[in-house]
Amino acid sequence: MTDFTLAGCIQAPDGDGAAGGSACGDRVRITLRVVGEQIVGARFGALACPAATAAAAWCATRAQGRPFLAAARLSVSDCLRDLELEAARADCALIALDALHAALGDALSRVALASAPERVVVAMSGGVDSAVALARTHASGADAVGLTMRLWIDPAAPDASRACCSPDAVRRARDLCHSLGLPHITLDGREAFRAAVVDPFVSAYAAGETPNPCTRCNGSYRLDAMVGAADALGAPVLATGHYARRVRRGDVALVARAADPAKDQSYMLARVRPAVIERLRFPLAADTKDAVRAEASSQGFAAAGVRESQDVCFLGGGDLRGFLVRHGFDDEAGDIVDETGAVLGHHAGAAAFTPGQRRGLGVAAAAPLYVLRTEPARGVVVVGGSERLQRGQVDLRETVLHLPLRRVEAKLRARSPAVGATIEPLTGPGRLRLLLDEPVSAIAPGQTAALYDADGAVVGSGIIDAG
Numbered sequence: 001m002t003d004f005t006l007a008g009c010i011q012a013p014d015g016d017g018a019a020g021g022s023a024c025g026d027r028v029r030i031t032l033r034v035v036g037e038q039i040v041g042a043r044f045g046a047l048a049c050p051a052a053t054a055a056a057a058w059c060a061t062r063a064q065g066r067p068f069l070a071a072a073r074l075s076v077s078d079c080l081r082d083l084e085l086e087a088a089r090a091d092c093a094l095i096a097l098d099a100l101h102a103a104l105g106d107a108l109s110r111v112a113l114a115s116a117p118e119r120v121v122v123a124m125s126g127g128v129d130s131a132v133a134l135a136r137t138h139a140s141g142a143d144a145v146g147l148t149m150r151l152w153i154d155p156a157a158p159d160a161s162r163a164c165c166s167p168d169a170v171r172r173a174r175d176l177c178h179s180l181g182l183p184h185i186t187l188d189g190r191e192a193f194r195a196a197v198v199d200p201f202v203s204a205y206a207a208g209e210t211p212n213p214c215t216r217c218n219g220s221y222r223l224d225a226m227v228g229a230a231d232a233l234g235a236p237v238l239a240t241g242h243y244a245r246r247v248r249r250g251d252v253a254l255v256a257r258a259a260d261p262a263k264d265q266s267y268m269l270a271r272v273r274p275a276v277i278e279r280l281r282f283p284l285a286a287d288t289k290d291a292v293r294a295e296a297s298s299q300g301f302a303a304a305g306v307r308e309s310q311d312v313c314f315l316g317g318g319d320l321r322g323f324l325v326r327h328g329f330d331d332e333a334g335d336i337v338d339e340t341g342a343v344l345g346h347h348a349g350a351a352a353f354t355p356g357q358r359r360g361l362g363v364a365a366a367a368p369l370y371v372l373r374t375e376p377a378r379g380v381v382v383v384g385g386s387e388r389l390q391r392g393q394v395d396l397r398e399t400v401l402h403l404p405l406r407r408v409e410a411k412l413r414a415r416s417p418a419v420g421a422t423i424e425p426l427t428g429p430g431r432l433r434l435l436l437d438e439p440v441s442a443i444a445p446g447q448t449a450a451l452y453d454a455d456g457a458v459v460g461s462g463i464i465d466a467g
Contacts, residue, residue, distance in 0.1 A: 002057040002083070006064065008043045014110045019095050019428075025399040026092060027145025028099040032057055032109050037448035039063050039071050039406040046096075051089040053081050054424060069112060069145065069233075072104050072183030077173070092105055093172070101174065102201025105186045107234050111390030115451050119143040119235035120281070123226050124177070124184075126169025128296045131176055131303040133283045135295075137239050138180055146177035146184040147238075149222060149231055150192040157316020166316075169318060172302055189222070197219040198314055198327070206329050208374045208466070210354045212414065213312055215461075216448075219271020226277050239281040243289075244269055245278055248458050252402050253278040257456035260288045267414050270450035270461040274402055284300045304443025319384055334379030336363055339372070343382065353381050356389055370442070373466070390439040390456045396449055396462030403459045408451040412464065417450060432462065 015032035015347040026048035033041030042064040053167070058079050063071040079085070079093045120142040124130040140146045148170050170186050172324050177184035204211035222224045225237070230238045242257040242265045253274045257265040269277075284292055296304035315323055331349035338344055345363040347353070356370040361383065369383040394412065401423075409418040421438035434449065445466040453459045 003061040006043050006057060006060040007045065009045055010041055010043050010279050012424065013103075013107075014105035015105075017099045017104070017106055019102060026051060027154050028056045028094045028096045030096075030099045030103045032063065032103045032107050034068060035321050037068050037111070037113050039066055039068060039174040044096075044099075045148055048095065049092055051083075051085055051092035054083055055085070055303055056099065057085055057092040057233025059096050059100040059386075068104070068113065069108070072101070072145070072185055073178065073181065074100065075178035077178070086426075087254055087324075089263035089413050097174075098167075098171075101184070101186050102188065105188060106188065107197065108185060108229060112232050115236070117235045117236060119145060119233065120237045121145050121147050121226070121230040121233055121235045123223075123238060123240040124148045125241070126172040126239070126303060128293050128301070128308055129243075129284060129289075129301040130173070131161040131241075131301045132292050132296050133239055133241040133456060134176065135180070135299060135301075135396040136283045138182060140277070143235075144180075145233055145235065146182055147187065147226060147233075148184070149187045149189040150174045151313065152190040152198060153314050153316050154318055154326070154327060156322075157314075157318045159317035165381065172306070175303060176303065179202035181456050185233070187225065189225060193217070193221060193314075194227070201312075202327050202329055204446045205351055206376055206445075207323055208350075212448045213314075214268050214414075215271045215411065216452075217375075219273070219461075220358050223269075223272055223276050223280070227276055230279065234277070234278065234292070238279050239283055241284055242269060242282055243284050243287070244282050245285045245456075246277060246282060247455075249403055249453075249457060249459070253322035254457040254459065255280075256458065257452070259286045260280075263289045265458070266409050266452075266458055267386050267448070267450045269413075270448055270458045271400075280366070281305040287385055291352050315351055321349050324351045328345060329374070329376075332379055334381070334384055336361060336381045339384055339388070344369070347381050350376050350379065350381050354443045373445075376396065386441070389441040392436050392439045392449070394434045394440075394449065395426065395441055395465040396432050396434065397430055397465045399432050399460065399462030401432075401460035402449070405451075405453060405459055408409075408416070408434075408459060410436070411452065412440060413447055416440075421451075423451075430462070431465075 010031040012032040013031035020027035020030040023438040029045040030037045042060040044060040046053040046056040174184040243263040244266045245256040247256045255269045329353040353371045372382045410421040411418040421434040424433040451460040
């Protein structure tokens with residue numbers, strides 16, 4: 001079954017993938033030549049144990065001469081069966097499969113499959129929601145293809161498995177696809193994600209803001225990249241496991257609130273462009289989380305028991321301040337002051353504070369004090385009474401309005417209720433002011449403001465300014 005004459009390396013390959021890291025230090029590299037939709041050449045290199053080397057040769061043998069998507073169906077269970085390897089050798093075979101699928105993902109940027117109207121690419125994070133989205137898409141009769149983006153995770157993260165699209169999550173998504181007989185593609189988005197999302201996240205904190213990296217990721221990187229991958233795979237549609245709806249207002253496709261308000265994720269998609277929303281489908285729009293998890297459990301999906309992370313994904317369970325310091329934020333100790341500048345106490349670093357925060361100040365006062373703002377350039381945290389947190393208007397920058405509305409419902413934080421607001425234009429591109437129907441507390445500069453119409457569709461968004 002294996003062909004060790006395929007050992008070597010294709011020069012200037014169309015796809016190049018490497019993997020390693022097993023307990024015995026295995027390293028495997030696979031290179032591919034792709035013409036049209038066919039893999040016409042595959043070579044492997046291995047510095048590995050006999051089992052991993054045999055698995056690498058198997059990957060090259062089975063990939064060469066196959067259509068691109070057929071190679072993306074090659075699974076670790078196939079490899080173990082064909083090579084008659086015992087289950088204890090699965091980790092060795094996984095290294096070879098990781099290398100093959102990394103090569104396929106790399107090749108996707110250089111190939112374009114013929115348009116297939118029934119093909120649906122399903123964005124998979126390795127979690128329960130995308131697992132059920134894949135299963136439903138497959139059951140509908142669509143030509144489903146799983147797609148996972150591997151994103152950058154802090155190398156010092158204490159628990160990288162908690163991050164979506166971690167190596168474990170990628171394998172979990174791939175295994176589910178293969179168990180259903182479906183192809184799976186992994187895209188390596190680590191460096192692009194770091195530049196598009198992580199670096200601005202650090203810069204925002206350095207400017208005294210509290211950014212939302214998820215709205216930035218969805219709106220300016222991940223979904224755009226996945227739609228681009230769907231184009232390369234010949235698919236007109238990208239399905240995701242988000243709890244949201246797609247609606248139309250005239251000729252404009254918009255994201256809207258899901259049926260379950262407790263799980264609605266329309267806010268996290270508020271920065272996504274209508275051209276991208278046009279391509280999206282949300283199989284879970286009418287569901288609750290409990291129902292989705294029960295469905296996954298009934299089908300025996302491994303993702304059914306995976307803990308859902310509420311953290312910033314790339315922190316990997318680590319603390320925010322430590323991450324910021326490691327990645328260039330000069331967060332030194334400083335003073336806690338009131339609005340007159342009087343020193344009330346001291347802090348170990350301003351990065352850990354956000355407007356509205358009360359706990360952790362360590363300041364004794366006659367009345368409760370809350371963080372009003374941070375000024376990292378001066379090294380101070382400014383505090384005051386709760387009444388100083390109340391704001392009746394909010395200025396936005398980087399604003400995009402998809403419909404020319406003057407009245408909206410503004411959601412100013414992921415877990416805050418929406419409040420009625422009137423839009424007032426400001427001078428300068430992408431700038432406007434929200435005149436709130438009622439004061440709102442603890443508004444944080446840097447957060448996303450999602451603007452809804454009366455029927456729950458996101459008609460615009462912006463970034464809360466410090467002004």
